[in-house]
Amino acid sequence: MWSAGYNNGNGGKIFNDKSKNSFWERRIENKNRIENQVKKQQEKKRIQKKQAERTAYEEYAQNKRLSAQDARTRLVAESSSFAKTVTISQAVASYEANFTMAVSVSNKTQ
Known part of the structure; x- marks a missing residue:
């Protein structure tokens, strides 16, 4: 049928007019529409x-x-508490030294 339409160069036009709403045309359109939807979903x-x-x-x-900031804060806190600990331990050591000297002096006098 379509070969008859090629007379005078109208074959493609006649074929396209007859196949405009055919099963295969609708199938291709649906396929293209679904592919476009899938592409949009994949992009999304x-x-x-x-x-x-x-x-x-x-x-x-x-x-x-935040953890780096916390680490810095902990280091500062530890260094200040370490300084206090050293100060307290120095005070205890000097007290013990004074006490030991006082005991040794009192033993010598007796």
Whole structure:
């Protein structure tokens, strides 16, 4: 049938007019529409995944900054408590030394 339409160069036009709403045309249109939907969904998933990765990295970096800040705070606190501990231990040592000297002096006088 379509070969008859090629007379005078109208074959393609006649064939396309007759096949415009055929089963195969609708099938191709549906296939293309579904492919476009799948591509859009995949792009949306890719964007969401990238956003989730970015958010996770930002949280990681924030936690890392906070832990580094906490570590610095702990070091400062430990150094100040260490200084107090040294001071207290020095006071105890000097007290014991004074007590030992006082006892030894009192033993010599007796």
